[in-house]
Amino acid sequence: MEALKQAIKDTRARYKKASPQSMAADKFAAKHMPGGNTRSVLHFDPYPLTMVEGRGAEVVDLDGNHYVDFVGEYSAGLFGHSDETIKTAIHEALEVGTGMGAPTSYERTLAALLCKRFASLEKVRFCNSGTEANLMAIATALVYTGRKKILVFNGSYHGGVINFPNGGSVLNVPYDFVLADYNDVEGTTALIRQLGDELAAVLVEPILGAGGNIPASYAFLKMLRRETRKADALLIFDEVKTARIGAAGMQGLRRITPDLMSLGKFVGGGLPTGVFGGRTRLMKHYNPKLPGSWNHAGTFNNNVCSMAAGSVGLGKIYTQERAAAFFDWSEAFRLSLNDIFAARDIPMYANGMGSIIAIHFSKEVTKVPSDITAGCQSLRPLLHMEMLLEGILICKRGDLFLSLPMTDDHLSKVRLAFEKFIDRHGSLIKQVLAG
Ligand SMILES: Cc1ncc(COP(=O)(O)O)c(C=O)c1O
Numbered sequence: 001m002e003a004l005k006q007a008i009k010d011t012r013a014r015y016k017k018a019s020p021q022s023m024a025a026d027k028f029a030a031k032h033m034p035g036g037n038t039r040s041v042l043h044f045d046p047y048p049l050t051m052v053e054g055r056g057a058e059v060v061d062l063d064g065n066h067y068v069d070f071v072g073e074y075s076a077g078l079f080g081h082s083d084e085t086i087k088t089a090i091h092e093a094l095e096v097g098t099g100m101g102a103p104t105s106y107e108r109t110l111a112a113l114l115c116k117r118f119a120s121l122e123k124v125r126f127c128n129s130g131t132e133a134n135l136m137a138i139a140t141a142l143v144y145t146g147r148k149k150i151l152v153f154n155g156s157y158h159g160g161v162i163n164f165p166n167g168g169s170v171l172n173v174p175y176d177f178v179l180a181d182y183n184d185v186e187g188t189t190a191l192i193r194q195l196g197d198e199l200a201a202v203l204v205e206p207i208l209g210a211g212g213n214i215p216a217s218y219a220f221l222k223m224l225r226r227e228t229r230k231a232d233a234l235l236i237f238d239e240v241k242t243a244r245i246g247a248a249g250m251q252g253l254r255r256i257t258p259d260l261m262s263l264g265k266f267v268g269g270g271l272p273t274g275v276f277g278g279r280t281r282l283m284k285h286y287n288p289k290l291p292g293s294w295n296h297a298g299t300f301n302n303n304v305c306s307m308a309a310g311s312v313g314l315g316k317i318y319t320q321e322r323a324a325a326f327f328d329w330s331e332a333f334r335l336s337l338n339d340i341f342a343a344r345d346i347p348m349y350a351n352g353m354g355s356i357i358a359i360h361f362s363k364e365v366t367k368v369p370s371d372i373t374a375g376c377q378s379l380r381p382l383l384h385m386e387m388l389l390e391g392i393l394i395c396k397r398g399d400l401f402l403s404l405p406m407t408d409d410h411l412s413k414v415r416l417a418f419e420k421f422i423d424r425h426g427s428l429i430k431q432v433l434a435g
């Protein structure tokens with residue numbers, strides 16, 4: 001639509017005017033990295049901002065513009081940019097020494113905290129990213145069951161090589177993935193039954209993240225638990241993002257315990273890590289004291305900085321009490337956005353749960369990625385640019401992640417920015433969605 005194209009063009013012109021140094025930095029970066037980029041999700045048109053400083057819940061770009069950071073490192077930035085307890089833990093770990101080529105007390109502390117917190121975790125192992133954690137969870141399921149098929153969901157993202165945006169990605173690992181539709185209880189039940197003894201595992205995010213922060217219904221997760229048991233297949237929860245929800249992740253909130261789970265992001269206190277773990281009957285195969293055990297290597301699996309930061313992150317800062325309170329505070333904010341959209345009679349909706357939010361241009365709640373219309377997609381760059389120009393950093397696809405150092409003032413600032421966005425573009429949004 002011409003009016004929308006023009007509106008996006010205008011915001012991009014304002015953006016360029018406000019960030020000339022980021023534009024120059026992007027041009028320089030393109031000399032040495034394809035398109036200046038090393039992490040696809042961070043690219044957007046006309047170019048991404050180059051950040052130079054982060055404090056608490058705020059960041060500053062190369063041109064000196066300040067932002068409230070709702071990108072929150074795609075949920076890994078739970079602790080914000082300068083938490084003193086985390087900084088102290090990292091400094092202490094650095095003083096002791098890195099790369100010791102031996103076990104240290106740090107990973108043992110973090111492992112104990114994780115097992116105490118998440119119902120499915122009896123034993124864990126560390127790796128370096130959420131992608132790796134999911135690769136290891138899948139490998140565990142394949143070897144343990146001796147089966148080949150892994151059921152995943154359209155629109156899910158489990159890592160750079162386990163990604164199903166429109167069915168799949170050319171970069172995916174060549175496993176035998178079978179695709180089902182998220183929240184489709186009947187269709188998925190039929191598929192699991194049809195796969196029967198070929199099915200090794202179902203891998204599912206309890207909130208479909210990249211697909212629009214769509215929460216799984218209780219009935220859907222319950223069905224997955226029941227049907228995987230019947231099929232003697234494993235249920236794997238990818239809680240790389242959702243582990244921050246409530247006192248014990250989505251499995252705690254829904255009271256559904258998977259056989260295996262993967263974690264990452266905030267669990268390293270803002271530094272790289274990944275975790276996979278679950279029932280002892282599965283994880284015992286990694287016990288090197290047993291003959292014939294499975295060999296899982298990784299030079300930086302127990303890197304002391306991540307283990308130290310993660311330990312204080314989970315043990316001292318994001319305690320279960322704090323996590324439960326943070327969920328309530330964040331959920332109230334999400335609902336307040338929906339109150340604004342309803343009061344203004346604008347077809348927008350804040351999907352998600354608690355501190356994991358995605359803005360959809362629709363009056364109806366999005367339950368599957370296929371509910372996301374072309375009109376909704378076409379409006380996202382406009383929202384993104386306008387929010388950046390208001391000093392609110394959100395993801396290009398409309399996600400917002402809250403972080404612990406945020407205050408009520410930060411939330412008020414976003415609410416105001418949404419009001420302004422609706423004042424400016426409300427009738428255009430309605431026109432676009434009317435088709
Ligand atoms: C649900 C989910 N699983 C896995 C991953 C991959 O984690 P990482 O980027 O640490 O490899 C992500 C990353 O965004 C994610 O959101």
